[in-house]
Amino acid sequence: MLLKPDCLRLGLTGPVESAxxxxxxxxxxxxxxxxFPADVRHLWSEYDDRGHPLATSFLDRYLTGGPSEVLLVSGPDAFEAARRVKRQxxxxxxxxxxxxxVHGAERRGELARQANHLLGRCDHCAEPFVSDEPALNPARPPGIDFREHFDVAALVDEVWPLTQGVPADPGPVRLDDDATDTAVYLGPDRAHTLDSTVTALWFxxxxxxxxxxxxxxMHAGFSGGTPIAVGGRRALRRCLRTLHEHGIRNCGKGPCPPVRPG
Ligand SMILES: [Zn+2]
Structure with missing residues (x-):
């Protein structure tokens, strides 16, 4: 199990040990x-800089620049038990x-790859992990390489405080000056990544x-349905069509949200 920098900083080591x-x-x-960033890319092989510059930057922001701790745990059905500890x-x-x-592997092949990277530091953890599963996690859906469009690390620094707890809702984009009582909504979709979702929104x-x-x-991932666009009927239809073209399924039209003051 990996106790991430926040776990140590927030004094959660005791609760993890109890669990x-x-x-x-x-x-x-x-x-x-x-x-370091190279460790992040090795440990989370489902993301890469080119297809997932947002995800890798968020992981760098969260995981690097402070101490973490790796625990080797054993016992009855340790793989499943450690996953339950992680979820708790x-x-x-x-x-x-x-x-x-905290991190714990979801697959045994992933565990072998990650444990062999992080352990092997003393007699108790010297023995290599082996698994007959593929070591690499399958790549997750990519997006475009946003590094060509803006400073991704600077953006992540800027929005990081707004993504803690329930991510802030920035409100829908007004596509044109036509007023309707309809908005396009986006809901959570586990088949997508932050990068593939932001790419769909970008277009x-x-x-x-x-x-x-x-x-x-990010807000759509938590809210169950976030209004992302308001405007005229044609513009909203074009918006939905583009989302569908990018493989976004959990989206649709709904009532326009109340205009927020300010
Ligand atoms: Zn050790």
Missing amino acids: VAAAGLRIDCRHAVEL IRSEHAAGPFANV ALPGVTPRQAVLLA
């Missing part, structure tokens, strides 16, 4: 580690889409700012 013990697991050894800690302490405090919402597109994508 590990309650799951019938034993801590065989533990090591302080500091993650996240449900109690996670603070946002990327700020999820479906002409004039959207990077900040607004990222916040709309």
